[in-house]
Structure formats: structure tokens, C-alpha cells
Amino acid sequence: MMSYTLIIVVLPLLMFLFLGLLGSKMKPVVAGIIGTIGMSAVTLLSWFTAATYFFSVGKVGETFQAIVPINFEWLRFTDKLHIDLGILLDPISVMMLVVITTVSLMVHIYSFGYMKGERGFQRYYALLSLFSFSMLGLVVATNIFQMYIFWELVGVSSYSLIGFYYTKPSAVAASKKAFIVTRFADLFFLIGILLLSFYSGTFSFDALTAPTGSILGKTITDTFMGWSVISWAMMLIFIGGAGKSAMLPFHIWLPDAMEGPTPVSALIHAATMVVAGVFLVARMFPVYYFGAPEVLTIISYIGAATALFAAIVACTQTDIKRVLAFSTISQIAYMITALGVSGYGGHEGLGYMASMFHLFTHAFFKALLFLGAGAVIHAVHSNEMDSMGGLRKYLPITHITFLIACLSISGIPPFSGFFSKDEILVAAFDQNKFVFASLYISAGLTAFYMFRLYYRIFWGNSNKVYKHTPHESPVSMSIPLIFLATLTLVVGMIPFSEFISSDKTVFHTHIEWSIASMSILVGVVGIVLATVMYRKENSLPDKIATTFKVLYTSAYHKFYFDEVWMFVTQKVIFNGISKPIAWFDRHVVDGFMNLQSTATNYVSRKIKFVQSGEIQDYAWAFIMGTVVIISLLIFI
Amino acid sequence: MMSTIPLAAYLILTAIMFFAGVYGFLSRRNMLTILMSLELMLNAADINFVVFNKYLYPGQLDGAFFALFAIGVSAAETAIAIAIIINIYRNIKNIYVDEVSKMKY
Numbered sequence: 001m002m003s004y005t006l007i008i009v010v011l012p013l014l015m016f017l018f019l020g021l022l023g024s025k026m027k028p029v030v031a032g033i034i035g036t037i038g039m040s041a042v043t044l045l046s047w048f049t050a051a052t053y054f055f056s057v058g059k060v061g062e063t064f065q066a067i068v069p070i071n072f073e074w075l076r077f078t079d080k081l082h083i084d085l086g087i088l089l090d091p092i093s094v095m096m097l098v099v100i101t102t103v104s105l106m107v108h109i110y111s112f113g114y115m116k117g118e119r120g121f122q123r124y125y126a127l128l129s130l131f132s133f134s135m136l137g138l139v140v141a142t143n144i145f146q147m148y149i150f151w152e153l154v155g156v157s158s159y160s161l162i163g164f165y166y167t168k169p170s171a172v173a174a175s176k177k178a179f180i181v182t183r184f185a186d187l188f189f190l191i192g193i194l195l196l197s198f199y200s201g202t203f204s205f206d207a208l209t210a211p212t213g214s215i216l217g218k219t220i221t222d223t224f225m226g227w228s229v230i231s232w233a234m235m236l237i238f239i240g241g242a243g244k245s246a247m248l249p250f251h252i253w254l255p256d257a258m259e260g261p262t263p264v265s266a267l268i269h270a271a272t273m274v275v276a277g278v279f280l281v282a283r284m285f286p287v288y289y290f291g292a293p294e295v296l297t298i299i300s301y302i303g304a305a306t307a308l309f310a311a312i313v314a315c316t317q318t319d320i321k322r323v324l325a326f327s328t329i330s331q332i333a334y335m336i337t338a339l340g341v342s343g344y345g346g347h348e349g350l351g352y353m354a355s356m357f358h359l360f361t362h363a364f365f366k367a368l369l370f371l372g373a374g375a376v377i378h379a380v381h382s383n384e385m386d387s388m389g390g391l392r393k394y395l396p397i398t399h400i401t402f403l404i405a406c407l408s409i410s411g412i413p414p415f416s417g418f419f420s421k422d423e424i425l426v427a428a429f430d431q432n433k434f435v436f437a438s439l440y441i442s443a444g445l446t447a448f449y450m451f452r453l454y455y456r457i458f459w460g461n462s463n464k465v466y467k468h469t470p471h472e473s474p475v476s477m478s479i480p481l482i483f484l485a486t487l488t489l490v491v492g493m494i495p496f497s498e499f500i501s502s503d504k505t506v507f508h509t510h511i512e513w514s515i516a517s518m519s520i521l522v523g524v525v526g527i528v529l530a531t532v533m534y535r536k537e538n539s540l541p542d543k544i545a546t547t548f549k550v551l552y553t554s555a556y557h558k559f560y561f562d563e564v565w566m567f568v569t570q571k572v573i574f575n576g577i578s579k580p581i582a583w584f585d586r587h588v589v590d591g592f593m594n595l596q597s598t599a600t601n602y603v604s605r606k607i608k609f610v611q612s613g614e615i616q617d618y619a620w621a622f623i624m625g626t627v628v629i630i631s632l633l634i635f636i
Numbered sequence: 637m638m639s640t641i642p643l644a645a646y647l648i649l650t651a652i653m654f655f656a657g658v659y660g661f662l663s664r665r666n667m668l669t670i671l672m673s674l675e676l677m678l679n680a681a682d683i684n685f686v687v688f689n690k691y692l693y694p695g696q697l698d699g700a701f702f703a704l705f706a707i708g709v710s711a712a713e714t715a716i717a718i719a720i721i722i723n724i725y726r727n728i729k730n731i732y733v734d735e736v737s738k739m740k741y
């Protein structure tokens with residue numbers, strides 16, 4: 001049943017191989033068209049899959065069942081433990097298929113205009129296909145090890161796309177940073193997987209997450225430092241997710257990753273890859289809820305802290321893509337928090353549903369924001385807010401679509417962000433007031449910094465003189481903007497709880513206007529504040545910055561997280577651990593080897609006179625030797 | 637008539653020949669002399685073959701054949717050795733064995 005979904009995963013891989021191997025032989029535009037056609041087919045198939053799954057085959061009574069069209073054994077360790085590769089369709093993976101393929105297709109189309117004339121256009125499309133393949137493989141994974149494999153593939157394709165402009169040193173540094181930071185977190189992920197599978201005897205999600213399954217059904221009494229081993233495993237797995245999803249303190253790579261081409265940022269660092277951590281927690285949610293509730297609490301606190309932190313930092317950044325990067329961190333933290341405060345089953349699992357809902361809506365409006373920012377950058381050839389202003393006259397389409405996205409992320413009805421954010425706030429309000437307060441403040445800050453961004457790009461200094469008159473982007477860039485703006489307008493209306501819930505059983509939600517009105521209020525306050533400060537250029541922002549100098553400066557420097565990491569790695573780890581190890585290696589391990597070679601050398605130099613090279617010496621030695629041996633034979 | 641000469645006499649002769657060869661081999665610098673010493677040692681051995689054949693196994697000829705064979709071999713060997721010596725002479729203008737040290741290092 002539904003085995004055609006294999007094409008969704010395999011086709012991008014074939015596109016990657018085709019474009020990667022033969023792309024350089026084609027004209028750039030041909031490679032782009034081939035890539036886009038392939039992606040269109042995948043997108044259509046995903047939509048078809050989603051329609052089929054949600055409306056006919058998936059639903060049995062009030063519950064969605066998981067369908068595994070394909071699953072084969074790939075590697076067997078023991079009788080019980082084996083790694084499979086396969087496709088798992090359940091509400092969240094089908095939803096992710098739709099998100100990934102839709103955004104990816106938009107980015108494919110958009111890149112025609114944005115990347116036009118770039119060197120390595122074919123390589124760019126090949127890498128986009130590779131990324132799409134890895135991400136699709138990740139979401140349909142049937143077991144946690146398959147997920148890990150694709151998780152790393154996603155990391156690699158992200159690395160190569162961030163470093164796409166590899167002649168630029170900053171891009172190379174950023175790609176390395178992204179790869180190393182996420183890889184470092186993935187180490188914990190791998191340890192967590194091994195720990196979990198060691199105790200549960202399986203990798204399969206099916207067995208792991210069933211409430212009566214192998215891990216939750218049997219009591220695991222082993223503990224380590226006060227926590228059960230399952231809690232430790234789940235904590236380690238979450239650290240892996242935190243690395244990919246840029247949670248504190250692993251968020252440092254995401255702002256730097258903006259060195260990549262803007263459509264890449266839209267696809268990878270806004271809509272898809274960075275939500276992999278959220279998806280991971282959602283996928284393992286029953287294990288978290290039943291097996292490791294204390295970890296879930298930690299997750300909600302980390303999420304709440306990250307949301308607030310990133311929102312504050314975003315208010316002070318001047319590079320528009322970095323503002324969006326911090327906004328992404330903040331919004332992903334929302335999703336993580338929602339999972340952290342969620343319960344299981346029915347209305348209790350509101351946070352779970354809200355998280356997935358926000359993931360869904362955020363993917364579209366954040367991709368739209370990034371693509372809009374790309375259009376702005378395309379027009380003014382700069383990332384800095386200072387070189388923008390008054391652009392609404394020049395870029396009408398970008399302006400309108402950007403405004404829609406800003407309203408949506410600020411949580412203003414009837415845009416999609418309002419609905420999902422409201423559900424998250426409701427879920428947080430029910431569970432934990434502290435987390436709620438943090439999210440609530442972040443919501444206000446979100447509205448503020450998004451409109452700060454909006455005003456400084458499109459309003460502000462309206463009489464700004466540009467060297468080249470900014471021009472509206474080509475049609476290939478406008479179409480994705482308009483399409484995503486339309487989606488942003490409508491997807492909020494989807495009754496998400498009818499499709500996705502923590503226990504896969506549908507339930508009904510309604511907007512709680514008490515909390516909704518609070519969230520609208522704080523959003524409006526943020527917008528009004530931004531309007532006062534940035535609508536027209538004035539001295540108010542500078543005054544405020546001077547008043548809160550310490551806060552402003554530390555927020556501008558991202559609360560010195562990069563510096564702390566640098567200190568920890570360069571000073572503490574390098575000097576404290578690496579250098580002694582290097583010393584040991586150089587002086588003890590190498591020293592022993594060197595001693596052997598030196599001794600051999602010395603001895604050989606001392607005895608080399610024996611080898612005189614004179615034949616008569618040898619003959620003399622030979623004869624004397626013979627005489628000695630014979631006399632020994634005779635006389636003894 | 638031959639049987640009047642005792643075996644030991646032959647062996648003493650060959651021993652003297654052999655050690656004369658050894659002495660020459662070890663003490664001469666000239667390669668031709670060394671080659672001659674080598675021939676002396678070989679011939680001492682050849683004589684031993686024939687003598688032992690004659691005295692110990694009178695009905696057989698194996699030792700004699702072997703001696704003939706060794707003479708043939710040593711002739712070929714000498715030809716090669718002289719060819720080498722000529723080549724060395726062309727290269728270093730003498731045939732002193734201790735001067736041939738180019739290959740040492």
C-alpha cells in the first residue's frame with residue numbers, strides 16, 4: 001500500500017546524481033529546469049500522498065494509523081537488533097513531506113532568479129536535490145538509526161550549501177562552524193541511540209513509541225546518577241536535536257550559516273533542517289512522556305530560555321538575515337517548548353499538536369521572510385539595514401508579501417502564525433506559568449523586531465538615494481513569494497487537531513479567546529512600539545540603546561555566547577586537554593618510537609665498519625669462520 | 637706404477653695447492669692474481685675428486701666426470717671474471733681490488 005512514496009525519496013537522489021555527475025556538461029539553466037521538474041514531481045506526489053493518507057487510507061475510525069509501505073533489513077547485529085531502511089507514513093511524517101517538498105520547490109523556482117549567473121549553478125541545484133533527499137529520508141525514517149543516517153546526510157548537505165561561495169573565507173568558516181557544532185551535538189545523539197537501543201533492544205520507532213512497546217512496557221530499573229538510563233538516553237538524544245535545531249547553547253552556528261545563499265537559508269535554516277530537532281522530539285514523544293518526563297521538563301525550560309534569548313538578540317542585529325536567523329531560533333524554541341509542556345492523548349496533548357502546527361505554519365512564513373529578504377538583498381546588494389530604507393516604492397510585491405509574513409509571525413489574526421502561536425501559548429499556560437511568561441514576552445519581542453526589520457527595510461529613510469535604482473525581482477522570484485504568502489494566509493485555517501495529535505487520535509480544539517486576546521495585545525504593542533521607533537527615522541532607538549547600554553551591548557554581541565564557546569574550546573579544552581594529550585603523544589608515544597629508531601641508528605653506525613666492502617675481508621672472515629666451525633666439530 | 641704413490645701424497649699436494657690459493661686470494665691486490673689463486677683452489681679440488689675416485693671407487697668414473705665438468709665451469713667463470721676485470725680497468729684505470737669501492741656506499 002502506498003509504496004509509490006518510495007519515489008518521493010529516491011527521485012531527489014537520482015536528480016542529485018544526475019545533476020552532480022552530468023551537470024557541468026549542461027547549460028546552467030537546463031540543469032535548473034531538470035532539478036525543478038524533478039522537485040515538482042516529488043511535490044505533487046507528496047501532496048497526493050498527504051491527501052490519500054489524511055482523507056482515505058490513514059484514518060481508521062478516529063485514529064490515524066502508521067503505514068509502513070516499505071521496510072527492508074539493511075544491517076543485522078544480533079537476532080533482535082538490526083538496522084532497517086524503510087518508509088513510515090504517519091501524520092507528522094506526511095505533514096513534513098508536504099512542508100519539505102513545497103518549500104523546496106519554491107526555493108528551486110526562486111533560485112532561477114536569485115542565483116542567475118552564479119558560478120556553480122548546476123552544483124547548487126545538485127546540492128539542493130541532495131538536501132531534499134536527505135531531509136525526506138529523515139522524516140520517513142522507520143527507525144532511529146535510519147533517522148541518524150539521514151540526519152548526518154542533512155548535515156553534510158547543509159555544510160556544502162553554507163559553503164557554496166567557497167572562495168569567501170567567511171563562508172568557509174561558517175560552513176565549518178555549522179558542521180562542527182552540529183556534529184558535536186550529534187555525538188551525544190549517537191550515544192543516546194546506542195544507549196536506548198541497548199536497553200530496549202530495538203531501533204524501530206514502531207516498537208519504541210507504542211505505549212505498550214518494548215521500552216515502555218517493561219520497567220528498566222538501571223539508574224545512573226539519579227536518573228534512569230532511559231532518561232539519560234533521551235536527554236542525549238535531545239542534545240542531538242538541540243544541535244540541529246540551534247537551541248541554547250548550540251545556537252551559535254545558525255546566525256553564521258547565513259553566509260550561504262539566501263534561498264538555502266530559506267530552505268535549510270528556516271523551514272526544514274532546523275526543525276529536525278523538533279521532529280525528533282515529536283517522533284520520540286511517547287518515550288519522552290512515559291519514559292523520561294523530567295527530560296521533557298528540561299526541554300521546555302531550554303526552549304523557553306532560547307525563545308526569550310533569541311528574541312532579545314534579534315532586536316539588536318542589523319544584518320537582516322541575522323535578524324531572521326535569531327527569529328528562527330526563537331520560533332523553533334517555541335515548538336520545542338510546546339513539546340516540552342505537552343501531555344499525552346486528546347486535549348492533554350495540545351502542546352504536541354501546537355508544536356507541529358507551528359512547525360507547519362512557520363515553515364511557510366519563515367521561508368517567505370527569507371525569500372523576501374533575498375529579494376531585498378538582490379535589489380540593494382547588501383545585507384545591512386543601514387543601506388536600506390523606503391524600499392516599498394521600488395519593491396511592491398516583496399513589500400506586501402513581507403508584510404503578510406511579518407503579521408503572521410507576530411501573531412496577528414487571521415494570519416497563520418496567530419493560530420499556531422496561540423495554541424502554543426494555551427498549552428504553556430496550562431502547564432507552566434514561568435514558561436508561559438517567557439514565551440509571552442518573546443511573542444511581544446517577536447512582533448517588535450519583525451516590524452523593526454520591516455520598517456527599516458521598507459520605510460525608514462524614504463528619501464534614501466541608491467546608486468542603482470532598486471528594481472522588483474524577476475518573475476521567477478515573485479511567484480514563490482506570492483505562493484507562500486497565499487499559503488501563509490490560508491494554512492492557519494486548517495483544523496490541525498483533526499489530523500495531528502500526540503496519540504494519533506483526533507480531537508477538537510477551539511481558540512481560547514482569553515489567551516488569544518492577550519497574545520494579540522502583546523503583538524500589537526510590539527508593532528506599535530516598532531512603528532513609533534522606526535517608521536520614520538528618529539533618534540528614539542539610539543536614546544533607548546544608550547539608556548540600556550549594558551543590555552543593548554550584550555544583546556548586540558549575542559550575549560557573548562560565541563566568545564564563551566571560543567574561550568571554552570580555545571583556552572580550556574585546547575590548553576587543558578588537547579595540549580597535554582598532544583604533549584603525551586609527541587613526547588611519550590612518539591618519543592618511544594624515536595628512541596627505538598635512534599638506538600638502531602646508533603648501533604648500526606657503530607658496527608658498520610664490519611661491512612668494509614672489501615672482498616678479501618669477507619673472504620678472510622669466511623675462512624676463519626669455517627676454521628672455527630670445523631675445529632669445533634673436530635675437537636668437541 | 638700409479639698405485640705406488642700413496643693417497644696421502646696427493647692429498648698433501650692438493651692441500652698445499654689449496655692453501656696457496658687461499659693465501660693468494662687473501663693477500664694479493666691485483667685482481668688477475670686473485671683470479672689465478674681462485675683457479676688454484678679449484679684445481680686442488682678437481683685433483684681431489686679424481687684421486688678419491690681412483691682410490692676409493694676404482695670401478696667408477698663419477699669423480700673424473702665431475703672434475704671435467706668443474707674445469708668447464710671454471711673456464712666459463714674465468715672468461716666472465718676477465719671480462720669484468722677489463723671493464724673495471726676501463727673505468728678506474730687499474731685492477732687493484734681495494735680501489736673498487738664505488739659501490740660501497
